[in-house]
Amino acid sequence: MVPHLFEAHRYKVFYGGRAGGRSWSFARALLFLGFQRPMRILCAREVQNSIKDSVHKLLKDQIQIMGLGKFYKPLDTEIRGANGTEFTFIGLSVQTEESVKSYEGYDICWVEEAKNVKQSSWSILIPTIRKPGSEIWVSFNPELISDYTFQYFVVNPPEDAVVVKVNFRDNPWFSDVLEKERLRCKQFDPESYENIWEGNCKPAVEGAIYYKQIAAAESKERNQICRVPYDPFLLVHVVIDLGFGHNMSVGCVQKHISEIRIIDYFQVKGYDLNDVSLELRKRPYNWGRFFLPHDGFSHDHKEKKTSQSILQALGWDVPDRSEIVELSIEEGIRLAQLCFPRLLFDEKRCGIRVDETSTGGQVYGGLIECLRRYHRKFNRVTGAFTTPAQDEFTDGADFLRYVCQNEGSMLNVCLGDQWDMISDGYDKQGVDQATGY
Secondary structure: OHHHHHOOOOEEEEEOOOOOOHHHHHHHHHHHHHHHOOOEEEEEEOOOOOHHHOOHHHHHHHHHHOOOOOOEEEOOOEEEEOOOOEEEEEEHHHOOOOHHHHHOOOOEEEEOOHHHOOHHHHHHHHHHOOOOOOEEEEEEOOOEOOOHHHHHHHHOOOOOEEEEEOOHHHOOOOOHHHHHHHHHHHHHOHHHHHHHOOOOOEOOOOOEOOHHHHHHHHOOOOOOEEOOOOOOOOOEEEEEEOOOOOOEEEEEEEEEOOEEEEEEEEEEOOOOHHHHHHHHHOOOOOEEEEEOOHHHHOEOOOOOOEHHHHHHHOOOEOOOHHHOOOOOHHHHHHHHHHHHHHEEEEOOOOOOEEEOOOOOOEEEOOHHHHHHHOEEEEEOOOOEEEEEOOOOOHHHHHHHHHHHHHHHHOOOOOOHHHHHHHHHHHHHHOHHHHHOO
16 A cells, blocks of 8 residues: 555545554655655544644554654654654644645645544645645545545545555554454444444444434335435425424425335525425425424424415415424434335435535535434443434434324325326426436
């Protein structure tokens, strides 16, 4: 794996599991390059509260191992070479577009533990490292496939990027002690083994409520996250989580026998129900009923109307509160877990979306992203996971609960005049427009 590090490339990306030797390889290569000629090398990570959080000690140790103690002088917050080479260490989370300008003359930037680096940090850093011939080195153990770093550098790598998956098999320093740890993990924690040692992405974050369900849904046997085209012969029901103060989550569901198909999903913030209605009407679907959560039947303090009455005035068929199923959060979670094997998610509309028109290709998470990251809080005193966390992923998870709670009330056939109306429109629009594929 080392030869790649001495070739000229804009990006050098090493990712994989534990004990792959990525950090050692990067450190040794950078020390060697800095020995050959004067260089300015920036060592960055997302959060660096002190120099102890950086790779300063790793580089210091490698200096001694490589016998370069007379050439390099490690100081408290930097490392200097006898020829003028310097290593600088920063945390990206505290940088601004103005403060990071001072690093534009650096030759190489090494970003360690890059899985934690936020999209906003990359958007500031990448255009800053712009000296002719400059390089960005990236090393990390991946977590989720939807993480921005993984999407940007591995799934859709930029031009002139060398991307290498490096695991324990590639590490010339892999010891017998580590081999015993690896085998023990494989035996007693097989779910974590693939991520920890093989460097494969997790199906969900640690403590994720739907961890096992997402893992099963992604398996080749189930393949529940796939292309799920709109079927014009079935009604499309709308389910919404109003998300007051958060994102409003809206999804379109078709029911076929026991199969629950989520064919469309989007999140909006700052929208009112009229905006949502207009957005939905753009879709050439055969509309069924519009299912609201329990808070959709309370009067809005501004409108003096309920969400139900607003939507009914907009022409939607909204069931009364007595027709919807209301469960506690925990009861709803258990029901959703039981329903999971019957769910199908459209991989395009419910999955990761990349806006290629934005700088760097902005990644947007969808419903699957919410389910991967919907987790319980961890009590460090008791060592136990407790209640579900309330964050930006909660709204999507709430939407799924409402789908599962009400799927029994979702009609799965078109009736009478309603079918005549949609079949006429379907004939005029054609298959591609009607299905969206």
